[in-house]
Amino acid sequence: MVEHVRHAKTAQQLRLLSDALDSGRLGPVRRLVNILSPAEIGNLLESLPAAKRNIVWGLVDPEDDGEVLVHVGEDVRESLIAEMDQDEIIAAVEDLDLDDLADLIDDLPDTVIDEVLKSMDRDHRERLEQALSYPEDSAGRLMNTDVVTVRADVTIDVVLRYLRLRGELPDHTDYLYVVSRRNQYMGRISVSDLLTKDPATPVNELIDDEQPGIPLDTPDNEVATQFSDHDWISAPVVDANNTLLGRITIDDVVDIIRAQAEHQALSAVGLDEDEDLFSPVPRAAKRRALWLGINLATAFLASWVIGRFEATLQQIVPLAILMPIVASMGGVAATQTLTLMVRGIALGQVGVGNLRALFNKETLVGLINGAAWAVVVGVIAGLWFEPLIGVVIAAAMMINLVVAALSGVAVPLLLKRMDIDPALAGGVVVTTVTDVMGFLAFLGLGSWILVGNAA
Template identity: 70%
Template sequence: MAETTHQDKTAKQLRLLEQALDSGRLGPVKRLVNTLSPAEIGNLLESLPPAKRQVVWGLVDAEDDGEVLVHVGEDVREDLLRAMDTDEIVAAAESLDIDDLADLFEDLPDTVIDEVLKSMDRENRERLEQMLTYDEDTAGRLMNPDVVTVRADVTIDVVLRYLRLRGELPEATDHLYVVSRRRQYQGRISLAQLLTADPAVAVNRLIDADQPAIAADTPVSEVAQRFADHDWVSAPVVDDANVLLGRITIDDVVDIIRYQAEHQALGAAGLDEEEDLFAPVPRTTKRRAVWLGINLLTAFLASWVIGNFESVLQQVVACAVLMPIVASMGGVAGTQVQTLMIRAMALGQVSAANAMHLLRKEVLVALANGVLWAVTVGGVALAIYRDVWLAVAFGAAMVINLLASALTGVFLPLFLRRVGIDPALAGGVLLTTVTDCCGFASFLGLSTLLLVR
């Protein structure tokens, strides 16, 4: 329900924006756009054709430019950056927090990068350079280095006076982190404790050491899982020496979860979640042509398998009618298993310890479904064509292909991940190839043995 409401809201905003643009009155457009959050503006920009997108982008308040750039895909970001001059890009970059700037940094022109670095103080420049040393999909790139730290040997009163002297806290601050003289992480203390504890009590009396820190090289998928498992609002990030580097907050984790959901949904179709909906025709054609070409090759492979059984197809026309059913059932069953596997892998639920148990379970499910539907389709084939051996071949091929789909659905995602290929992106094409070829070969092969004299 919440998702539907959000979609309806976005559709309404887009409709109002289109009407205002078509009227030619830019005043209402500017007022409408600048009542939205940067994330909502980014979503609307991605929903507009390039010409209208540039008009709306020019009406966005300059102070929001940086945040909007962070909330759009890479293709749209490149399109927007091309419309900005150097001073505008530098101003937009300077307005961002360090973690958001790290996300945007590699997409900036070299001349702009130099200007941005010159405008930063030494501490923030070092923080940014440190974040950029970590891989893109790790906690080190996701974290915000702006954290409030305290020492364990000071009193609560000292901490409160220090906070008043600071005057403000980073957004989403729910804990202060306790560190040693060498900035090594020791634990945390909540703001609620600070406000309610006796001012004379030392921090080490209230320190919470139960929350483990997250290593900077931890994959973001694992970070998201830890937040979901423990209901964290924030978590500290440390290096190999347990030195506190920064913190990750729940708003960043929500972005990761959304990204993963989009990636799985689009990856299953061989699409890129960063692709601009209104990207130029040549660019989109090039990207999709790769996967269409791979699919074409696999289709030729399936056709080659069928071609090897030309004799049985000429003699038993019913085989040509029935064989797509075998392949289709295997494809659906395999997709079910593979989808569960990819989801389980994303959640860290599959390991070497339980893979064989999972395989046995899926094989038993495939056998049960195979026998059930083999009897069903075999009975239908017998009723229509009055041929017992055709019904036997049809039913047996159904069982064989469902077993093959179960094995492929379990092993293919594991194999693709092992060789460094994204299962969500490549699994669908390869799975379809296996189930088609196995379905055709098993049915036509059995038909050759049982029907051709």
């Protein structure tokens, strides 16, 4: 429901734009594009095939070029940069915020990077180089250095006079940071207090130490969790000596949260979050090929298991007809448990303290659903072929749903211990387990009960 409205709105813009593009009248296209925010333009460009994308890109107000580049995935970004000449790129990026520029710079051609660095004043360049020295996906990379600091020993009135002299505040300033003479972070004072308290009040009466400084090397995921756990708008970043170095703001955190969500959804099917709707075909094919290849290996493994029962299958063809059911039900049950586990692990909700309880609960759920669906499948298969086949498939189903529950809990934990992202690899591993177990249990029981010769 909800998605439709968003879709309807943008789809309508897309259609208008597409019509205008097809008609070749670029004036209306330009007008349609330039009422959008940079993020919206980025979204639009991602939705266009390469030829149209390049036309629209040429019509974007050059002032927005840099911000748009920040807001698109890497594949689209590369294609857009390829359309620009060196001067355009430099003009686009030189006014970006430090964190955005640091994020972008690796995607620029080397010659352009040199020119961009040369075009900056020394101070700005040094700060960029500093930012680039921090690990990617760390608080150091996320922060900007546009921090307004005050001293604890002045009154609000002094702060207000200083702010009027200074002129406007950086975006998303909800707190000023109070620092010592040596620029050590001591606490914060809210803009709300500056506006509502008696101007004669000294800053040190209003200072609030509820928010500790975020260490430079904090992973961005952790930064995002802290922001959303504490409803922060901005947070100070400090080095090991508690020196205030910069500030992270909620807009960047929202981008991280969105990127995390995309990562989880896309990596579950072996895709990359830089992949977009119109990534170049060779690149898209190559990216997906790896995942298909891994899946092929696991599929051959399952086939090899089936092959062990060649003689049985020859005698009892219904086993071949029914065997995908057992495997597929196991795969679904395992993926359900896995998905809950991946979320729980990401939220830090899974640990030694609750593992046994988790295993118990999932096994019980597997037993209940295994029993329920075993009866249904058993009856249908029994009526379709013969009662004894119903018994075999019911037993196999029961076994496979319990295996599914156990592997759904165990596999993500093992992967994590092996430093492999469970969101990425979990699905392949658990479905391989349930495929193999499903075929093994069903064909093994079938050989034993129906033919009397175990493989």
